Amino acid sequence: MASPQWLVDRRSAAPNAAEFVMPSTDEEVWRYSRVADLQLSDWSVVSERSEGVPADAVTLLESLGHLSGAVVVRNGAVVAARLDDALAAKGVYVGSLVDAPNAEAALGVVADGGPDVFGRLNDANFLDGVLVDVPAGVTVDAPIAIVDWIDLDGAAVYPRLVVRVGADADVRVLDWHGSTDIAAFVSPLVELDVDRAGRLSYGNVQLRGPRVWQIASQVSRVLNDGTLTSSHAGLGCDYGRMRTDCRLVGRGATGNLSAVYFGHDSQTLDFRTFQKHDAPDTNSNLLFKGAVGGHSRSVYTGLIRVEKDARGTNAFQTNRNLKLSDTAWAESVPNLEIETNDVKCSHASTVGPVDEEQVFYLESRGVPTEIAERLIVAGFFDEVLEEFPVAAAVPLIAAAIDERLDAGVNS
Amino acid sequence: MGELRIQGLTAEVAGRQILNGVDLVVKSGEVHAVMGPNGAGKSTLSHVLMGKPGYTVTGGSVSIDGVDLLSLPTYERAKAGLFLAMQYPVEVPGVSLQELLTEALSAQGRDASVVHAAVAAEAERIGLATRLLDRPVNVDLSGGEKKRNETMQLAVLRPKFAILDELDSGLDVDALRACSRRVEAATTEFDLGVLAITHYSRLLEELKPDVVHVLAQGRIVASGGPELADELERTGYAEWVEDEAPTPAVDPFADPFADPFA
Ligand SMILES: Nc1ncnc2c1ncn2[C@@H]1O[C@H](COP(=O)(O)OP(=O)(O)O)[C@@H](O)[C@H]1O
Ligand SMILES: [Mg+2]
Numbered sequence: 001m002a003s004p005q006w007l008v009d010r011r012s013a014a015p016n017a018a019e020f021v022m023p024s025t026d027e028e029v030w031r032y033s034r035v036a037d038l039q040l041s042d043w044s045v046v047s048e049r050s051e052g053v054p055a056d057a058v059t060l061l062e063s064l065g066h067l068s069g070a071v072v073v074r075n076g077a078v079v080a081a082r083l084d085d086a087l088a089a090k091g092v093y094v095g096s097l098v099d100a101p102n103a104e105a106a107l108g109v110v111a112d113g114g115p116d117v118f119g120r121l122n123d124a125n126f127l128d129g130v131l132v133d134v135p136a137g138v139t140v141d142a143p144i145a146i147v148d149w150i151d152l153d154g155a156a157v158y159p160r161l162v163v164r165v166g167a168d169a170d171v172r173v174l175d176w177h178g179s180t181d182i183a184a185f186v187s188p189l190v191e192l193d194v195d196r197a198g199r200l201s202y203g204n205v206q207l208r209g210p211r212v213w214q215i216a217s218q219v220s221r222v223l224n225d226g227t228l229t230s231s232h233a234g235l236g237c238d239y240g241r242m243r244t245d246c247r248l249v250g251r252g253a254t255g256n257l258s259a260v261y262f263g264h265d266s267q268t269l270d271f272r273t274f275q276k277h278d279a280p281d282t283n284s285n286l287l288f289k290g291a292v293g294g295h296s297r298s299v300y301t302g303l304i305r306v307e308k309d310a311r312g313t314n315a316f317q318t319n320r321n322l323k324l325s326d327t328a329w330a331e332s333v334p335n336l337e338i339e340t341n342d343v344k345c346s347h348a349s350t351v352g353p354v355d356e357e358q359v360f361y362l363e364s365r366g367v368p369t370e371i372a373e374r375l376i377v378a379g380f381f382d383e384v385l386e387e388f389p390v391a392a393a394v395p396l397i398a399a400a401i402d403e404r405l406d407a408g409v410n411s
Numbered sequence: 412m413g414e415l416r417i418q419g420l421t422a423e424v425a426g427r428q429i430l431n432g433v434d435l436v437v438k439s440g441e442v443h444a445v446m447g448p449n450g451a452g453k454s455t456l457s458h459v460l461m462g463k464p465g466y467t468v469t470g471g472s473v474s475i476d477g478v479d480l481l482s483l484p485t486y487e488r489a490k491a492g493l494f495l496a497m498q499y500p501v502e503v504p505g506v507s508l509q510e511l512l513t514e515a516l517s518a519q520g521r522d523a524s525v526v527h528a529a530v531a532a533e534a535e536r537i538g539l540a541t542r543l544l545d546r547p548v549n550v551d552l553s554g555g556e557k558k559r560n561e562t563m564q565l566a567v568l569r570p571k572f573a574i575l576d577e578l579d580s581g582l583d584v585d586a587l588r589a590c591s592r593r594v595e596a597a598t599t600e601f602d603l604g605v606l607a608i609t610h611y612s613r614l615l616e617e618l619k620p621d622v623v624h625v626l627a628q629g630r631i632v633a634s635g636g637p638e639l640a641d642e643l644e645r646t647g648y649a650e651w652v653e654d655e656a657p658t659p660a661v662d663p664f665a666d667p668f669a670d671p672f673a
Binding site for chain 2: 356357358360361362363364365366367368369371372375376378379380381382383
């Protein structure tokens with residue numbers, strides 16, 4: 001399949017791996033990251049299209065109940081796409097981005113080139129990409145699921161997802177990042193575009209295998225009175241990074257950002273968030289909750305940036321971390337930059353062990369210490385999981401958390 | 412007939428000796444009141460018995476029916492039959508009451524399938540609104556609701572001995588009556604032995620003590636019948652508080668949460 005000319009032009013404008021300059025950990029946004037350990041030349045960009053739907057993806061989709069549409073992407077190639085006829089008739093599109101009728105207009109509309117050099121690599125190298133396009137006024141009742149699956153050892157894969165939600169439209173999207181137990185480098189770029197009074201609930205589950213390196217970016221733009229709810233579960237990868245840039249550009253726009261993460265073994269989970277208030281009366285609410293066990297590490301750095309024009313802004317940022325073992329490590333750095341007085345802003349951040357008083361209380365009723373700690377850690381994530389955009393994914397996330405807890409919270 | 416036996420118990424907190432040799436024997440079905448001024452070491456005694464971290468036992472022994480408690484972790488003390496209704500019940504976000512009680516019973520090899528029905532029945536009896544039962548443990552409950560919740564758990568778990576640490580603080584009259592009646596009934600229903608720590612005698616109107624002890628400066632300084640509680644109500648604890656201003660006559664409207672430590 002030949003790429004359209006506009007895409008060829010677009011790709012050639014992006015830097016290739018040879019010109020790539022690795023970011024330095026001196027930059028605040030890369031501090032504590034493991035980017036210095038990355039050798040792009042170790043990984044080969046996928047050149048052949050994978051075919052066939054992996055059985056794991058089928059099982060996963062079946063466990064999600066009724067879906068309005070689904071896409072399976074294998075090593076960057078769209079291998080299956082489906083959408084309810086009634087929605088297609090209303091102009092909804094779910095499928096390969098490159099093949100979409102309005103691909104050129106959709107691509108890069110929110111994140112032209114992405115926020116950093118990995119976004120530009122994605123521009124140059126993504127294979128098919130996925131587009132979910134919901135025209136103005138359309139409500140999509142059941143969720144749309146994307147399974148982004150990787151099973152090619154040694155590959156560099158650049159998944160691309162664009163979700164466009166028209167004025168007053170409403171949709172829920174589940175973006176599942178999975179893999180077999182291969183070693184791979186993955187750098188997804190997700191663009192979320194919410195038009196006036198549109199509502200997008202986007203849930204992302206990162207459960208890649210333990211030898212995968214992922215450096216992901218999610219960039220969103222919310223127009224007047226639109227609402228973006230974005231929730232992330234970060235569980236997999238050797239190094240799993242996600243940068244979130246949420247731009248509230250229209251008056252009355254809202255961005256609800258949440259995440260759960262749970263590191264074990266020697267994982268590093270790395271989160272950078274930017275809540276950017278460009279317009280008046282905008283609201284952002286961020287809650288990231290994580291646990292680290294074993295030798296794992298987590299990094300959270302967040303910035304709330306309120307521009308001069310963004311009067312009447314409400315912006316909240318909370319990051320809570322449970323440190324489950326002596327050898328685990330969690331870093332949390334919240335930040336505010338506010339250019340106007342008329343705002344309500346707060347940030348809170350904590351890193352600490354499981355609350356001793358809580359454990360004692362449960363134990364005093366006869367619950368053994370380990371079970372008590374387990375209940376508390378599992379319960380710690382409830383607050384976020386209860387609000388996860390696609391409820392059918394919650395038991396799967398909870399099961400992955402339980403698996404880590406089964407392995408022992410202190411080790 | 413079982414017994415909770417405390418002998419010569421000494422303990423320190425933050426490097427300071429708080430319990431100076433406590434001796435007490437509570438038999439199944441008996442109610443012992445432990446009264447004393449603020450700071451006497453009443454909560455410390457309850458925490459040491461249950462094995463709360465941060466307290467160091469420096470001497471003495473505690474046993475239930477001959478089983479040494481001090482060498483056991485907290486959950487095994489519960490299994491041995493001890494229950495502590497805390498002065499300040501802890502909020503545990505994300506953990507439901509059902510989960511808590513199910514795990515507690517299962518760990519003791521008891522039938523956990525009864526939890527749902529038992530909770531419903533006890534909540535009704537103690538006047539704990541059913542809508543509160545689905546909340547995470549103690550989260551967003553009022554002081555009184557927390558104490559009803561403690562009593563409800565006691566009734567579901569049916570321990571051999573219960574320590575009630577100021578069950579009466581933060582309770583309105585109705586809740587106090589419901590809770591104290593429930594505990595009193597338990598002394599005959601399942602032969603519960605009770606160590607009721609309290610500041611005021613009002614708890615003891617429904618929960619009839621067999622013995623009343625005065626704890627001051629970390630030891631039992633007096634013991635007597637129920638009449639001792641009435642006497643304390645009138646005279647206060649001045650007699651037992653050395654080198655300090657006499658405790659003012661007990662004010663029933665005083666803030667019961669004014670204690671500096673849980
Ligand atoms: N965790 C603690 N750290 C330091 N001191 C404590 C602690 N708990 C209790 N104490 C001290 O022990 C003494 C007895 O406290 P407590 O047992 O709470 O008394 P009561 O319950 O009789 O009012 C007080 O002087 C208090 O300051
Ligand atoms: Mg006390």
